[in-house]
Amino acid sequence: MTVCRRLLAASFLLTLALCAHARSFEGVVTHVTDGDTLWVRPAAGEAPRQIRLQGIDAPEICQAFGVSSRNALAAHVLHKRVAVNSRARDTYQRVLGRVSMNGEDLGAWLVSRGLAWSDRFRHHPGPYGSQESHARAARLGLWAGAAPMLPREFRKRHGSCK
Numbered sequence: 001m002t003v004c005r006r007l008l009a010a011s012f013l014l015t016l017a018l019c020a021h022a023r024s025f026e027g028v029v030t031h032v033t034d035g036d037t038l039w040v041r042p043a044a045g046e047a048p049r050q051i052r053l054q055g056i057d058a059p060e061i062c063q064a065f066g067v068s069s070r071n072a073l074a075a076h077v078l079h080k081r082v083a084v085n086s087r088a089r090d091t092y093q094r095v096l097g098r099v100s101m102n103g104e105d106l107g108a109w110l111v112s113r114g115l116a117w118s119d120r121f122r123h124h125p126g127p128y129g130s131q132e133s134h135a136r137a138a139r140l141g142l143w144a145g146a147a148p149m150l151p152r153e154f155r156k157r158h159g160s161c162k
Contacts, residue, residue, distance in 0.1 A: 035069030114141020
């Protein structure tokens with residue numbers, strides 16, 4: 001086998017392995033817990049699944065702008081059909097995934113309106129960094145305030161809202 005064929009075969013096997021872990025389904029949003037967590041009842045009629053939106057962090061519900069974030073998401077998606085593409089579970093065993101409605105990525109929708117932050121890792125602005133930059137510049141949503149506190153910092157200082 002040539003090097004090119006070996007690389008192609010390895011690439012194909014890696015793609016298959018990654019796809020095996022991804023779970024995609026469509027369903028209807030039945031509940032919105034907060035700005036980055038919702039419940040989706042799969043179209044197959046199974047029980048609703050709790051979905052944590054991947055790539056964003058919305059304000060905690062007891063944090064400034066937390067209720068506004070949740071209410072805006074609920075007004076946008078509640079009782080509507082969405083597509084979920086999940087890859088993992090978070091530390092709370094929620095399905096972690098990207099959710100879209102009519103082709104629109106809900107993470108991008110939230111961040112572009114100043115309703116959530118793009119998840120950061122070290123110095124990387126995260127998957128929605130450009131949307132966050134535009135929302136900051138336009139002082140939309142949580143960026144209208146003086147200095148919004150990242151939810152992880154809020155939890156360190158004040159604990160969980162629950």
